[in-house]
Amino acid sequence: xxxxxxxxxxxxxxxxxxxxxxxxxxxxxxxxxxxxxxxxxxxxxxxxxxxxxxxxxxxxxxxxxxxxxxxxxxxxxxxxxxxxxxxxxxxxxxxxxxxxxxxxxxxxxxxxxxxxxxxxxxxxxxxxxxxxxxxxxxxxxxxxxxxxxxxxxxxxxxxxxxxxxxxxxxxxxxxxxxxxxxxxxxxxxxxxxxxxxxxxxxxxxxxxxxxxxxxxxxxxxxxxxxxxxxxxxxxxxxxxxxxxxxxxxxxxxxxxxxxxxxxxxxxxxxxxxxxxxxxxxxxxxxxxxxxxxxxxxxxxxxxxxxxxxxxxxxxxxxxxxxxxxxxxxxxxxxxxxxxxxxxxxxxxxxxxxxxxxxxxxxxxxxxxxxxxxxxxxxxxxxxxxxxxxxxxxxxxxxxxxxxxxxxxxxxxxxxxxxxxxxxxxxxxxxxxxxxxxxxxxxxxxxxxxxxxxxxxxxxxxxxxxxxxxxxxxxxxxxxxxxxxxxxxxxxxxxx
Numbered sequence: 243x244x245x246x247x248x249x250x251x252x253x254x255x256x257x258x259x260x261x262x263x264x265x266x267x268x269x270x271x272x273x274x275x276x277x278x279x280x281x282x283x284x285x286x287x288x289x290x291x292x293x294x295x296x297x298x299x300x301x302x303x304x305x306x307x308x309x310x311x312x313x314x315x316x317x318x319x320x321x322x323x324x325x326x327x328x329x330x331x332x333x334x335x336x337x338x339x340x341x342x343x344x345x346x347x348x349x350x351x352x353x354x355x356x357x358x359x360x361x362x363x364x365x366x367x368x369x370x371x372x373x374x375x376x377x378x379x380x381x382x383x384x385x386x387x388x389x390x391x392x393x394x395x396x397x398x399x400x401x402x403x404x405x406x407x408x409x410x411x412x413x414x415x416x417x418x419x420x421x422x423x424x425x426x427x428x429x430x431x432x433x434x435x436x437x438x439x440x441x442x443x444x445x446x447x448x449x450x451x452x453x454x455x456x457x458x459x460x461x462x463x464x465x466x467x468x469x470x471x472x473x474x475x476x477x478x479x480x481x482x483x484x485x486x487x488x489x490x491x492x493x494x495x496x497x498x499x500x501x502x503x504x505x506x507x508x509x510x511x512x513x514x515x516x517x518x519x520x521x522x523x524x525x526x527x528x529x530x531x532x533x534x535x536x537x538x539x540x541x542x543x544x545x546x547x548x549x550x551x552x553x554x555x556x557x558x559x560x561x562x563x564x565x566x567x568x569x570x571x572x573x574x575x576x577x578x579x580x581x582x583x584x585x586x587x588x589x590x591x592x593x594x595x596x597x598x599x600x601x602x603x604x605x606x607x608x609x610x611x612x613x614x615x616x617x618x619x620x621x622x623x624x625x626x627x628x629x630x631x632x633x634x635x636x637x638x639x640x641x642x643x644x645x646x647x648x649x650x651x652x653x654x655x656x657x658x659x660x661x662x663x664x665x666x667x668x669x670x671x672x673x674x675x676x677x678x679x680x681x682x683x684x685x686x687x688x689x690x691x692x693x694x695x696x697x698x699x700x701x702x703x704x705x706x707x708x709x710x711x712x713x714x715x716x717x718x719x720x721x722x723x724x725x726x727x728x729x730x731x732x733x734x735x736x737x
Contacts, residue, residue, distance in 0.1 A: 347383015519705025
C-alpha cells in the first residue's frame with residue numbers, strides 16, 4: 243500500500259518591495275490539518291480528490307507553510323522556516339514511497355534566491371534517489387535547474403486569473419500515481435525564453451497566451467505529453483533564472499518532448515510584443531472618468547499585494563482628491579498606524595491620520611486626512627475562489643468627503659472582493675473602485691463595470707518592467723533590452 247508524503251510551501255515575493263517578510267508572515271499547519279482542504283479549490287484539495295478514490299493509497303501529510311505575497315524573506319526567517327520544514331519531513335521521509343509537493347515557485351530570500359530548489363534538494367536527500375517526487379507550481383513561478391534535477395514530474399497552473407488550483411493538484415496526483423502504478427519514466431524538456439510579460443493578453447480565457455495554454459492542455463489530453471506548461475514567471479522576483487519557459491514532459495520520449503517544447507517556444511516568441519502592459523496616465527484616466535457614468539475600475543497593478551507589493555500606495559486616491567473627483571470612491575490601503583488610530587478612537591469617531599506611504603516611503607508620501615471611523619473589524623476573511631483564510635490584522639473603514647477607504651494593518655492578497663465584503667463594502671455600490679490587482683475573475687469587477695482603467699502609477703509591481711531596476715536576472719531580457727534575440731534550445735531532465 244503506497245505511502246505518499248504531502249507538503250505545501252508557498253510565498254510569492256517582489257524583490258522591489260523594501261520591506262522584508264519574516265517567519266511570522268507564514269501560517270504553518272501540520273498533519274491532519276491538511277484534510278481541511280478536502281472539497282476546497284486548492285492544490286491539496288485537488289490532490290485529495292484523486293488520492294481519496296484509492297483504497298490502496300495512504301497519504302502522509304507533513305507541513306503546510308503559506309505566506310501572503312510580500313518582500314523577500316529575511317535570512318533569519320528563511321533559516322527558521324527551512325529548519326521547521328525539514329524537521330517535519332525527516333521523521334517520515336524514509337517510510338514513504340512517493341512525494342507530492344505543492345509549491346509556488348516565486349519565493350525568494352535575501353539569503354537564498356532559490357528557496358524551492360533548496361527545499362527540494364533537502365527533500366531528495368531525505369527520501370533517497372528512487373522515490374518519485376511530483377511538484378505543482380504557479381505559472382508565475384520560477385522553475386530552476388536545481389528544482390528540475392530533484393523531481394520526476396512538474397505540473398503547472400493553466401489559468402490566469404487562476405481558478406484551476408484544485409485541477410492542478412489533481413493532475414499532479416494522477417501523474418504521481420501513474421509513476422507508481424505503471425512505472426512510467428517522465429522526461430522533461432525545458433526551453434528558456436528570454437522575455438518577461440504582462441498585460442491583458444495573458445488572460446487565458448481570451449488572450450494569445452491562453453491560445454498557447456490550450457495547446458498545452460491538448461498535449462496532455464490527447465496523450466502526447468504527461469504534462470505541458472508555459473511558465474511566465476513573476477517579473478518582480480529578480481532572481482538568476484527569472485524568464486519565461488516552456489515545459490513538456492513525456493513518458494521516456496525525449497524526441498517528442500523536445501520537439502513540442504521548441505514548437506511552443508517558437509510560437510510564443512513573436513507574440514511577446516503583445517504580452518506587455520498597456521497603461522493609461524492617471525490624469526487622463528481621471529479626466530475621462532469625470533465624463534463617464536460608471537461604475538469604473540481603476541486598476542492599481544503597480545501596488546498589487548498578490549504579486550508582492552506593499553499595498554500602501556495612495557497615488558490614485560491622492561490624485562482623485564486633488565483633481566476634485568466628486569463621485570463615490572472605494573479603495574483599500576495598507577497602513578497599520580492609521581488602522582491602529584481608528585481602533586483606538588472607536589466607531590463614529592473622527593480621526594486625523596495619514597494614509598499611505600507607511601512602508602514604501604521612496605515611492606509614496608503620507609496623505610493627511612480627517613476621517614470618520616465607519617467600521618472596525620478583526621481583518622479575517624476568506625478568499626472567494628479558494629476559500630482559504632485571509633488575516634489582515636485590525637482593519638478600519640474610514641470615510642472622508644466622497645471616499646471610503648478600507649485600511650488594513652498587514653498586506654493580504656487583494657485579487658478578489660473578500661476584504662471589501664468582510665469590511666461591509668459592496669463594490670457595486672460605488673462609482674469608482676480602486677483594485678490592487680492586475681486581473682481578477684471577470685464577474686468580480688469587469689462584467690459590471692463600464693470601464694477598467696489600467697493605471698500607470700508607481701509601485702513595486704509596475705507593469706512598466708523596464709522601470710523596476712532588475713539587477714540579478716539573466717540579460718539580455720525583453721522588454722528591458724528590446725533587441726533581444728532568441729533561438730529555442732531544449733534541455734532534457736529525467737531521473
